[in-house]
Amino acid sequence: MGYRQSSWIEPCIFELGHRGRKGHDLPKAERSIIEEVGEVQVPNKIQRRSALELPEMSEVEAVRHFTRLSQMNYSVDLGLYPLGSCTMKYNPKINDKLATSSALTKLHPYQDEETVQGILEILYTLGRWLAEITGTFKVTLQPAAGAQGEFLGALIMRAYHTINGKQNSKTELIIPDSAHGTNPASATMAGFKVLVVPSDKNGSINVEALKTVASKRTAGLMLTNPNTLGFFEENIREIAEIIHEYNGLVYYDGANLNPILGKVRPGDMGFDIVHINIHKTFGTPHGGGGPGAGPIGVSEKLEKFLPVPRIEYDGKRYFLSSKKPHSVGKIRSFYGNVAVLVRAYSYLLSLGAEGLVEAAEVSTLNANYLLKKLAEIGVYEIPYGSERPRKHECVLSVKSLFRKRGIRALDISKRLLDEGIHAPTIYFPTIIDEALMIEPTESFEKEELDRFVEAMRRIAEEAEKNPEKIRTAPHNTSVGRLDEARASHPQTLVPSWRVFKSRI
Amino acid sequence: MMREIGIRDIDELYADVPEDLKLKRKLDLPSPLSEYEVERNVESLLNKNRTTYDLPTFLGAGCWPHYVPAVVENIIGRTEFLTSYTPYQPEISQGLLQLLFEYQSMICELTGMDVANSSLYDWASALGEAARMTQRLTGRQEILVPKIIHPDRLATLQSYIQPVNMHVRNIEFDRTTGQMSLEDLEAKISEKTAAVYVENPSYLGFTETNVKEMGRIAHEHDARFIVGVDPISLGVLEAPGEYGADIVIGEGQPLGNSMNFGGPLLGIFACRREPAFIRQMPGRIVGMTTVQNGTRRAYCMILQTREQHIRRHRATSNICSNETLCALSAAVYLALLGPNGLKELGNTIISKSNYAMKRLNEIEGVESPVFSSFHFKEFTVKFDEKRVRDVHRNLLRHNVLGGKDVSKEFPKLGEIALYCVTEIHSKENIDQLIDAVNHILTESS
Numbered sequence: 001m002g003y004r005q006s007s008w009i010e011p012c013i014f015e016l017g018h019r020g021r022k023g024h025d026l027p028k029a030e031r032s033i034i035e036e037v038g039e040v041q042v043p044n045k046i047q048r049r050s051a052l053e054l055p056e057m058s059e060v061e062a063v064r065h066f067t068r069l070s071q072m073n074y075s076v077d078l079g080l081y082p083l084g085s086c087t088m089k090y091n092p093k094i095n096d097k098l099a100t101s102s103a104l105t106k107l108h109p110y111q112d113e114e115t116v117q118g119i120l121e122i123l124y125t126l127g128r129w130l131a132e133i134t135g136t137f138k139v140t141l142q143p144a145a146g147a148q149g150e151f152l153g154a155l156i157m158r159a160y161h162t163i164n165g166k167q168n169s170k171t172e173l174i175i176p177d178s179a180h181g182t183n184p185a186s187a188t189m190a191g192f193k194v195l196v197v198p199s200d201k202n203g204s205i206n207v208e209a210l211k212t213v214a215s216k217r218t219a220g221l222m223l224t225n226p227n228t229l230g231f232f233e234e235n236i237r238e239i240a241e242i243i244h245e246y247n248g249l250v251y252y253d254g255a256n257l258n259p260i261l262g263k264v265r266p267g268d269m270g271f272d273i274v275h276i277n278i279h280k281t282f283g284t285p286h287g288g289g290g291p292g293a294g295p296i297g298v299s300e301k302l303e304k305f306l307p308v309p310r311i312e313y314d315g316k317r318y319f320l321s322s323k324k325p326h327s328v329g330k331i332r333s334f335y336g337n338v339a340v341l342v343r344a345y346s347y348l349l350s351l352g353a354e355g356l357v358e359a360a361e362v363s364t365l366n367a368n369y370l371l372k373k374l375a376e377i378g379v380y381e382i383p384y385g386s387e388r389p390r391k392h393e394c395v396l397s398v399k400s401l402f403r404k405r406g407i408r409a410l411d412i413s414k415r416l417l418d419e420g421i422h423a424p425t426i427y428f429p430t431i432i433d434e435a436l437m438i439e440p441t442e443s444f445e446k447e448e449l450d451r452f453v454e455a456m457r458r459i460a461e462e463a464e465k466n467p468e469k470i471r472t473a474p475h476n477t478s479v480g481r482l483d484e485a486r487a488s489h490p491q492t493l494v495p496s497w498r499v500f501k502s503r504i
Numbered sequence: 505m506m507r508e509i510g511i512r513d514i515d516e517l518y519a520d521v522p523e524d525l526k527l528k529r530k531l532d533l534p535s536p537l538s539e540y541e542v543e544r545n546v547e548s549l550l551n552k553n554r555t556t557y558d559l560p561t562f563l564g565a566g567c568w569p570h571y572v573p574a575v576v577e578n579i580i581g582r583t584e585f586l587t588s589y590t591p592y593q594p595e596i597s598q599g600l601l602q603l604l605f606e607y608q609s610m611i612c613e614l615t616g617m618d619v620a621n622s623s624l625y626d627w628a629s630a631l632g633e634a635a636r637m638t639q640r641l642t643g644r645q646e647i648l649v650p651k652i653i654h655p656d657r658l659a660t661l662q663s664y665i666q667p668v669n670m671h672v673r674n675i676e677f678d679r680t681t682g683q684m685s686l687e688d689l690e691a692k693i694s695e696k697t698a699a700v701y702v703e704n705p706s707y708l709g710f711t712e713t714n715v716k717e718m719g720r721i722a723h724e725h726d727a728r729f730i731v732g733v734d735p736i737s738l739g740v741l742e743a744p745g746e747y748g749a750d751i752v753i754g755e756g757q758p759l760g761n762s763m764n765f766g767g768p769l770l771g772i773f774a775c776r777r778e779p780a781f782i783r784q785m786p787g788r789i790v791g792m793t794t795v796q797n798g799t800r801r802a803y804c805m806i807l808q809t810r811e812q813h814i815r816r817h818r819a820t821s822n823i824c825s826n827e828t829l830c831a832l833s834a835a836v837y838l839a840l841l842g843p844n845g846l847k848e849l850g851n852t853i854i855s856k857s858n859y860a861m862k863r864l865n866e867i868e869g870v871e872s873p874v875f876s877s878f879h880f881k882e883f884t885v886k887f888d889e890k891r892v893r894d895v896h897r898n899l900l901r902h903n904v905l906g907g908k909d910v911s912k913e914f915p916k917l918g919e920i921a922l923y924c925v926t927e928i929h930s931k932e933n934i935d936q937l938i939d940a941v942n943h944i945l946t947e948s949s
Contacts (some may be wrong), residue, residue: 010602012606014609014912022840022844022845023575023842024843027571030931037859043695043878046711046715049742049745050743054838057840062575062840063575067579070579070585072597073584074596075583075585076588077587091587096586098542098546104553105762105764106763107645108569108763108765109567111556112900114870116553119549122549129533132531133531144626144768144769145823145825146820146824148629148823158667180813181824182822182824187817191669217762231520262527262530262531263527265527265594269525279825280909285586286825288585288590288591288604288828289589289600290768290825290827290828290830291768291825291826294825311914330660331657331664332629332658333566333654336766337768339762340767341565342546344681346546347540349534349542350536350539352534352535353535354536364517365514365517367921372508413593414593414595417595425592429927470596477595479594479595479598479802482796483794483795483798488807494790494793496609496618496791497612
């Protein structure tokens with residue numbers, strides 16, 4: 001299968017259009033209103049005097065510009081998108097259809113509760129389902145994304161230790177070296193010192209090292225399980241016990257929840273706080289980088305710290321409650337990314353208990369199948385060997401290709417683009433040199449997986465015969481490799497059209 | 505596939521999960537449904553709601569009813585945008601990158617800033633991020649904020665700054681005009697102040713006119729000046745960059761994003777082109793560059809060394825997934841309206857909201873607005889003899905959703921509500937409100 005991405009030479013929007021044009025007419029004030037109030041003037045001191053240099057274009061010009069841009073963008077609906085730890089699964093269309101219904105889009109968050117019983121019921125039920133899936137006591141839907149869920153989780157840890165009179169001594173959060181970057185960043189935002197614990201020779205958290213790092217200063221541990229190497233942390237119970245012994249809390253990063261849905265639950269493993277990436281695990285579109293949603297579930301003893309308002313049910317009606325004296329308060333406006341959450345509700349209705357387990361198993365099967373097939377090529381190294389089963393993803397290293405042919409993980413990722421395949425996550429986890437982190441998800445048929453393997457095989461052969469072709473890839477995308485050094489250099493930085501104009 | 509990898513049972517792939525941890529039962533969830541059944545189920549629940557189409561609504565307070573043009577929904581519904589993720593591979597993601605660059609550039613034009621990021625979660629969290637950024641820039645621990653502020657925004661700010669021991673001090677307002685008091689600002693600002701924050705329009709809908717003075721006072725004390733905006737007002741209100749803002753934040757939801765019961769929203773974040781500022785900015789930024797041989801323009805994410813996936817615990821923020829699709833909506837919306845459309849829209853809103861205020865104020869026992877200042881699209885309504893709660897409950901019987909009851913937030917101001925009128929409110933809608941209020945007040949007296 002060949003691939004040629006559209007390559008429009010599309011001007012920046014500020015270079016399009018013509019003075020005086022407009023692409024949309026909004027309702028105007030009725031004549032009788034103007035007659036009644038006359039001309040109302042903005043106070044002189046704050047009236048806009050500065051120029052407003054927005055584009056001036058007709059509707060059709062705008063549509064063509066944006067549609068052309070869309071043609072220069074790869075997406076899940078176009079093909080393989082095996083971006084590790086991002087769970088780029090298929091986003092069912094029915095969920096989009098329901099979530100863009102005007103029965104949802106035209107709801108205001110402060111409407112009288114009697115007028116929004118339907119949406120409150122959806123959110124309440126979704127919260128209960130997520131608690132069941134994660135094995136937690138109560139779930140809040142408020143966080144806008146996974147990282148905000150992490151931040152909220154860390155704030156709940158603070159609140160817990162504060163109420164126990166330990167706010168000054170519980171200062172450290174322990175995080176494995178294979179963790180996502182958001183974990184240490186969230187921990188710092190919540191005011192904790194980050195201690196890094198190394199992985200052992202099997203790719204799991206080093207329990208002995210953890211024992212030496214854990215202390216009475218330990219506020220908690222943040223852990224992804226399965227981890228970013230795709231391994232299930234077998235010693236999870238012991239790990240949780242080590243932290244609990246110091247009265248620390250164990251936090252579950254839900255980035256990799258997909259392969260264990262309905263098989264094993266974080267709450268049962270001993271986690272006290274669990275976050276869920278709705279846009280990963282529950283099939284909502286990633287939207288080019290968001291919106292997602294990052295609910296968190298907590299154990300019973302932490303329920304009182306959840307943010308307000310809480311959605312509750314008294315057997316007759318659903319309502320919002322803010323009377324929670326121990327709550328950590330708020331981390332955003334209103335109740336959560338509702339349009340995303342409704343898609344998840346619909347997704348769960350479609351899959352049901354049986355479908356979730358099937359999704360988990362197929363995603364795991366796909367990752368292990370890919371690992372086996374990629375290992376057979378004989379060129380890509382498999383850190384930690386192929387024996388131990390992976391869960392949602394597998395990690396390869398191209399260290400030897402780099403040594404022998406000067407081909408880096410970056411080059412391979414660019415060459416994959418030429419095949420119409422999105423690149424895996426590269427250079428992550430950082431403990432693996434020249435890493436390619438591959439998460440196929442359950443959404444790809446065997447033929448697609450084989451196509452990926454064939455592409456990787458061709459690239460391996462090409463590395464022998466024509467390595468230059470890989471080093472200069474991609475060749476079939478809208479543009480070739482970028483001058484990224486220039487992009488971020490202070491002298492040539494162009495973060496806006498305004499700055500661009502000032503540079504000419 | 506199982507044969508290929510040498511297993512007979514899928515559970516062999518879960519052999520490393522300790523047996524006693526495994527879930528031995530089925531999850532307590534409903535059984536799978538067909539697409540038809542899912543549609544019926546979700547629609548029947550959604551149809552229990554009464555939308556702002558069924559009930560003219562005068563609610564705003566951080567999420568506002570504006571019209572979303574069909575083109576906006578069409579463009580962000582394109583699966584090339586909808587089902588992609590963060591453009592880590594710029595060569596295959598030029599469309600999204602260019603559109604985000606255009607979004608950032610339009611936000612800069614609106615606000616009078618030089619650099620904008622490609623989105624934060626919402627206005628409230630943008631305030632938290634801005635406060636922390638000024639703490640990093642100044643090494644100071646205090647932020648001065650107006651006493652008239654949305655309680656969600658204040659609570660979110662507290663959540664973001666408490667972990668770094670930063671604290672908030674309130675600045676009083678003038679009881680007649682509502683304006684943030686310059687005297688109180690002068691009295692409270694000191695060498696401890698990292699930032700002065702003001703909102704324009706304010707939470708209660710009036711515009712702050714002394715913003716230039718506030719910026720000057722902040723800068724005289726080497727504090728930074730943060731301005732929060734409703735961007736839809738910026739066709740008629742001056743760009744904060746023109747009155748001294750260092751950082752501009754705001755809620756981008758009005759720009760082509762539906763209300764969706766309050767989420768997703770769109771956090772705007774922009775600042776001046778000072779190297780120290782740019783280095784400390786939170787969030788993703790897209791920049792324009794060229795391909796390696798320099799033959800054509802191209803776009804990519806820039807200054808990623810600020811971000812969590814590179815800098816880890818020393819990152820300027822933990823944000824990863826943001827609100828990109830909402831930013832795309834804003835860009836398409838602004839392109840459709842253009843400068844003239846946005847200005848016209850501002851004037852339309854002003855006429856309609858002033859009409860509503862005038863008519864409400866004519867009713868005996870009602871005062872609107874409470875403050876003598878100029879108001880943009882939101883304004884206060886005070887009931888002399890009645891509780892807001894009771895009036896609003898009755899309004900609902902007349903099929904009208906009243907504004908937000910803010911009496912508890914400002915007990916000294918009496919029984920007040922915050923109302924919102926935009927371009928979508930017809931004269932008929934407003935008159936329906938007036939008639940209903942008239943009816944409710946006379947009926948009871």
